[in-house]
Amino acid sequence: MGRRKTRRNSIGRGLIGGAAVILALGAGAVAWAWESAIPPQPRPAAESFPAELVAEGARLAAVGNCIACHTVPGGRSFAGGLALPTPFGTIHSTNITPDEDTGIGRWSEAAFTRAMRRGVDRDGRHLYPAFPYDHYTRVSDADNRALYAYLMTRTPVRAEAPANHLPFPLNIRMAVAGWKLLYFREGAFTPDPAKPEVWNRGAYLAEGLGHCGACHSPRNALGAVDKDRAWAGGEAEGWTAYPIDQDSPAPVPWTADSLTFYLRHGWHPAHGVSRGPMAEVTGNLVGLPDADVAAIGAYVADRMGPPSAERLRRGEDLRALVSRRTADAGAPPGAGPTAADSQARPPAADSGRTGGDERGEAIYRTACATCHESGRPLPFGGLPFALSTAVNAANPQNIVNVTLFGLPPGDGTVSAVMPAFGGALTDADMVALLRYLRGRFSDQPPWDGLERLVADTRSGAHHVAVRPADGIERAPQNVGAAD
Amino acid sequence: MAIDLTVNGTPQRVEADPDTPLLYVLRDDLGLNGAKFGCGLGQCGACTVMVDGRAVLSCVTPVLLMQGRAVTTVEGLGTAEAPGPMQRAFIEEQAAQCGYCIPGMMMRAQALLQERPDADDAAIRRALEFNLCRCGTHMRILRAIRRAADTMRHAETAAPNGRAG
Structure with a gap:
């Protein structure tokens, strides 16, 4: 009896002691995670910001692609409210116009810089890492000052973002502090003195505001970028973001020059046009000086590393083959054959491969080759598939997206365009076509799970944001998916 | 073949x-x-x-x-004597000027409304984005499609040609 009591007491003491330790740990965690509010201030007058600073901020905001997430399609710029689906629930972007009640009008520059550097809002609440502060932490104080000037001189819009839909405990902001403890390292960019200035400029833009790695890297189960495999390829809004490291699947290896051209113009003759979320990125870079675009190109090319002699030679062979075929096609610029007027060209014997799928080959010859083998130059002609990164990538998601939903043209501008074939092609036809493209235009092993991938993309179970070629202000617009 | x-x-x-x-x-x-x-x-x-x-x-x-x-x-949407709801709506709104684009407009709108009978203005505009009209009767075309949607929603049983394909 006495013994039992003693034991119970000791259990009780243990429980109390344990609770005290947990409480202490919890209090410690809260103290560590606690961020104070930064007092509100009256909205600074737009005239108080020098025009050059605002202009610099505009260029930087374009590099950051802020508008993509902070604008609802067809809505007011930077007013937030866009639903961002994540594997954990739906987060809504916030209003970053200088409205005093619903935007950041009463934020001081210090509050803005803290949000960029540490992912904390003016009230001291931790921000969800859908806001890529794991990249923005590298932005310099001077650039944050310019970004602040730009945003504070936008038109204030009164707009409250809808509530987020996140399960417990993710709906507790303190939980984000735990995430930060695991995955977030605060720190401004430090240049590498051993590297040339252009490399450092490119690294600063690409790793910081440009946040290339946010899409082009794999993420772990908690949504954090896998730092050991940064730039090894990821996913964005239903599109595959290809590896942009040494494992780039581009048939013709990228160079600093071709990357610069692609980022500058949104297309490249040996690589095709940017589409999906990347169309918005290249669209945004229009306002950036050539030198900055070239710096990003140089840095990315260096990250990819020099291609092997074998890969280089194959790339050269491909380019020669394609330019020979273009010359053979003899299409004068601007006089591309019309699909309804021209007979499909039989595929040129390039690889000796046949693709091995008769139905797929018939579809390719009759529906695809009319543009993709027409010899009409990019960006208005179709890319020869021998040059296609998509055909050589680990999965065909981007081909499926483009084929089913097309590439909508930009508004009021000459742009790349492709008609949607979702209504004409059955799922079985789509699968046959993919098998053929992979077999004929790539030496990679066949893709798996095509039936499921095609069906889910069509039904919207796999959600795809379809954007027009110029998609700057329109953000994701689902013009094709059944949902 | x-x-x-x-x-x-x-x-x-x-x-x-x-x-x-x-x-x-x-x-x-x-x-x-x-x-x-x-x-x-x-x-x-x-x-x-x-x-x-x-x-x-x-x-x-x-x-x-x-x-x-x-x-x-x-x-397939109707005949000159018995036009279907989409065709009637285009006639009633006088949505055609030269008329060259109109069959394509009607078919695109028909496909949309069969899939989404409650399509709102934004959805109609988005669907029609790929159909060009050089005469400029866009506003009438939009009105006609809204009218057709109305007819098809409220009188589906009375309009045997409301559904097609």
């Missing part, structure tokens, strides 16, 4: 090269001149028809893909 397909509810067998555009088969072989040749590149929408209920650009659709499929053209 021989292709078996259904056009406006009637089974058809056509002999054609597999790469013949569906548009040519409809116009030249079957005498259905509703769908128009505009750009031939799938960029203007004048050739739009429905295949298994979805809008398709018939000028870039090889007939090879049409084996066993159900095609609906503007002729």
Whole structure:
């Protein structure tokens, strides 16, 4: 009896002691995670910001692609409210116009810089890492000052973002502090003195505001970028973001020059046009000086590393083959054959491969080759598939997206365009076509799970944001998916 | 090659090269001149028809893909004597000027409303984005489609031609 009591007491003491330790740990965690509010201030007058600073901020905001997430399609710029689906629930972007009640009008520059550097809002609440502060932490104080000037001189819009839909405990902001403890390292960019200035400029833009790695890297189960495999390829809004490291699947290896051209113009003759979320990125870079675009190109090319002699030679062979075929096609610029007027060209014997799928080959010859083998130059002609990164990538998601939903043209501008074939092609036809493209235009092993991938993309179970070629202000617009 | 397909509810067998555009088969072989040749590149929408209920650009659709499929053209929405709801709405709103783009507009709108009878203005504009009109009757076209949507929602049983393809 006495013994039992003693034991119970000791259990009780243990429980109390344990609770005290947990409480202490919890209090410690809260103290560590606690961020104070930064007092509100009256909205600074737009005239108080020098025009050059605002202009610099505009260029930087374009590099950051802020508008993509902070604008609802067809809505007011930077007013937030866009639903961002994540594997954990739906987060809504916030209003970053200088409205005093619903935007950041009463934020001081210090509050803005803290949000960029540490992912904390003016009230001291931790921000969800859908806001890529794991990249923005590298932005310099001077650039944050310019970004602040730009945003504070936008038109204030009164707009409250809808509530987020996140399960417990993710709906507790303190939980984000735990995430930060695991995955977030605060720190401004430090240049590498051993590297040339252009490399450092490119690294600063690409790793910081440009946040290339946010899409082009794999993420772990908690949504954090896998730092050991940064730039090894990821996913964005239903599109595959290809590896942009040494494992780039581009048939013709990228160079600093071709990357610069692609980022500058949104297309490249040996690589095709940017589409999906990347169309918005290249669209945004229009306002950036050539030198900055070239710096990003140089840095990315260096990250990819020099291609092997074998890969280089194959790339050269491909380019020669394609330019020979273009010359053979003899299409004068601007006089591309019309699909309804021209007979499909039989595929040129390039690889000796046949693709091995008769139905797929018939579809390719009759529906695809009319543009993709027409010899009409990019960006208005179709890319020869021998040059296609998509055909050589680990999965065909981007081909499926483009084929089913097309590439909508930009508004009021000459742009790349492709008609949607979702209504004409059955799922079985789509699968046959993919098998053929992979077999004929790539030496990679066949893709798996095509039936499921095609069906889910069509039904919207796999959600795809379809954007027009110029998609700057329109953000994701689902013009094709059944949902 | 021989292709078996259904056009406006009637089974058809056509002999054609597999790469013949569906548009040519409809116009030249079957005498259905509703769908128009505009750009031939799938960029203007004048050739739009429905295949298994979805809008398709018939000028870039090889007939090879049409084996066993159900095609609906503007002729399948009604007749001059008994126009269907979509056609009636376009007449009542006088939505055509030269009229060249109108069959494509009607087919794109029909496909949209069959899939989403409650499509709002934004959805209608988005769907019609791919159909060009150079006369500029866009506002009337939009009104006509809203009117057709209304008719189809409220009088579906009274309008046997409300659904097609």
